[in-house]
Amino acid sequence: MRLSNEIMNDMKQANKDEIRQRYLAVDTSNVADVLDTLDYLDQGLSSDFAPFPIRRDGIKLAGWAYTIRGQMTAFPLGGDDDKMQACQGLSAGEISVWSxxxxxxxxxxxxxxxxxxxxxxxxxxxxxxxxxxxxxxQHGFPVFARYRTPVQSIGRWKVNAWQVPVVLRGATSNFVSVKPGDFILGDDDGAIVIPAPLVEQVLAESERLTATEAAIRTQLSEGLTLAEALAKYGHV
Structure with missing residues (x-):
């Protein structure tokens, strides 16, 4: 018989998978608006972060943060064992966050x-x-990065820690803190960080906003005027 904690871990993973799939159906803009109402005003990442590859049908990134940190360090060519070890710790549904x-x-x-x-x-x-x-x-692996370059990190930049709090450049502040287990959502508008304790609350409210916007779009297409929509729904 399986141990009860193993069953609980499976249940927790199933719940995390469900949350991730639901986040894929909401927009970063709605998430940002919800975070504003909770007084988390500086969770958006800098506009320097761009999606790769660029796709005509857009790109979506959603997952739990697994953090990796490094620094410019001269070292002999041949590989970065710490980088390899850090990547071995990744699990299903996670996004590697590099700082x-x-x-x-x-x-x-x-x-x-x-x-x-x-x-x-x-x-x-x-x-x-x-x-x-x-x-x-071509491998269908979505990435948001600040820039692209042909120059490798080997001999120049080395991983020095993983699964620790890190900071990334922010949109409305110099930096955004990312802790292991926070949630990252990215789409054509950019990327945003949802602190772990708020993940489910932000998701539920973002889904509500998404449903409201869908209803507005439908009614506008059926002849509702913008003034009537604002009177009926208010600011969304």
Whole structure:
């Protein structure tokens, strides 16, 4: 017979999977509005973070934060064992969140992306660079990164910690704090961080806003005027 804590872990994972799927159906704009009402005003990431690959049908990124931190460090060519070890800890439904002082270099390319995907990782957010953009796109691995570059990190930038609080450049503040287990949502409007204690509350209210907006769009298409919509629904 399986131990009760194993069954509980499965239930928790199932709940996390359900939450992730539901977040995929809401927009970052609605999430941002909900966070404003809760006085979390600075959760959006900088507009420098761009989606890769760029797709005509848009891109969506949703998952639980698994944080990785590094710094510019000269070291011999041959690999970064700490980076490999950090990536081994990724689990299903998680997004790898990369932070550090790297400039002009990529934090990872195609092969590491494939390794992360094999572990169930559902995307990445990089406060730094990415390369092998074409190939990563063909593997269906969504990434938000500050820039793209052909220059590797080996010999230049080294991972020094993982699953610790990190900071990423922000949209309305210099930095946004990301802790392991926070939730990351990204789409064509950008990316935003939902603190772990608020994930379910923000989701429920974002779903309510999404349903209201859908109703407004339907009624506008049926002849409702904008003035009538504002009178009926107020600001949304």
């Amino acid at each position: 550090g002082d790297g400039e002009g270099i990529c934090y990872f390319g195609e092969l590491i992306a494939l390794g992360m995907k094999e572990r169930g990782c559902v995307g990445a957010v990089l406060d730094g660079g990415i390369r092998d953009v074409r190939w990563i796109g």
